[in-house]
Amino acid sequence: MKKSLLFLMVLTLATFGFGKTRHLGNYSYINTDGAIHIAVNAAVAAKNLNRKYLPFIAYMGCAVGKMAVVERKSIVLEYKGNEYHLPTMKELRQNYNRDVMDMTLFAREIEHIFPSEMSNYRYQPWIDFCPARTEPRKLAPGDVTLTSSTGVKTKLYFKNPGIKKGDTAVLKVVDKKNPDINGSITIKF
Numbered sequence: 001m002k003k004s005l006l007f008l009m010v011l012t013l014a015t016f017g018f019g020k021t022r023h024l025g026n027y028s029y030i031n032t033d034g035a036i037h038i039a040v041n042a043a044v045a046a047k048n049l050n051r052k053y054l055p056f057i058a059y060m061g062c063a064v065g066k067m068a069v070v071e072r073k074s075i076v077l078e079y080k081g082n083e084y085h086l087p088t089m090k091e092l093r094q095n096y097n098r099d100v101m102d103m104t105l106f107a108r109e110i111e112h113i114f115p116s117e118m119s120n121y122r123y124q125p126w127i128d129f130c131p132a133r134t135e136p137r138k139l140a141p142g143d144v145t146l147t148s149s150t151g152v153k154t155k156l157y158f159k160n161p162g163i164k165k166g167d168t169a170v171l172k173v174v175d176k177k178n179p180d181i182n183g184s185i186t187i188k189f
Contacts, residue, residue, distance in 0.1 A: 021186040028112035029185050035066045036146065036173050036183030039118045043109040044102055046189045049164060053087070053096045053157045057106060059113055060173060060183070061121040061151030068175040070152075071143035072129060077158040079169040084158045086129060089140050092157055099132040102155075121151030130155040143176060163189055 021031045027046040030039040038060050045054035054077075062068050076083040087095070124144070131138035132155070144152045156171075163169060168188045175181035 020184075023188070024112040024116065026110055026112050027187075027189070029187055030113065030116055030118065031183060031185040032063070032117045034183035035063050035181040036068050036070070036175070037061045037063060037117065037151075038171065038173060038183045038185045039113045039116060040171060040185055040187060041106070041109065041111065041113060042187045042189070044105045046165075048105075049160070049189060051096075051098065052160055053092065054160050054163065055099075055102045055106075056156045056158075056171070056187075057153065058156050058171070059118045059121070059123070059151060059153050060146055061118065062146045062148050062181075064148045066148060066181060068146045068173075068181045069143050069177065070146060070173055071176045074174045074176050075129070075156065076172050077161075077169050078172060079161045079163060079167070082161065083172075084161055086156060087159060089130070092130060093133075096157065099130070099155075099157075100134050103132050103134065118151070120149075122149060123151050123153045127152050128154045130157050165189055 020033050021029050023029055027043040028041050041057040045056055072086045075086050126138055127144055128138045131140055168186055170184050170186050172184045
């Protein structure tokens with residue numbers, strides 16, 4: 001009886017105590033516990049930690065009954081207590097010229113986000129916070145609206161704060177008017 005109870009306690013802790021961010025394989029992570037659901041493909045960033053900017057592909061949507069307006073400045077990467085905001089497109093273009101090569105690297109990575117809960121969203125095809133130079137038809141908006149049925153798949157770039165293999169960082173997304181509508185995801189490099 002004691003062994004069964006101990007096993008059940010360990011199983012419960014493993015399921016709920018550490019359940020926020022789930023690893024999907026190949027540096028892909030998902031968290032659907034918050035009002036804003038987030039999945040991140042961090043494979044290219046994790047395999048190229050020597051770069052000035054770290055590239056990610058993020059998938060975002062909202063929980064049922066929720067809606068969020070997410071702006072560029074409300075997406076941050078937290079590392080060792082410091083927050084790093086998305087650069088402006090002007091800054092990114094001036095300081096980083098590997099975005100087209102990143103598209104090739106992303107295409108080579110196995111996608112582990114699908115199938116997952118992120119399969120339930122219709123993604124806005126012309127919206128990308130950080131479109132590559134070869135994607136002139138995509139818009140780099142100041143903000144994007146997320147609902148329980150409509151999401152966004154976007155590239156995100158953050159200035160590399162010195163992340164090393166084995167380090168963790170947290171990607172946080174907050175509604176621009178209501179900080180209670182948010183989501184976060186832990187990424188291990």
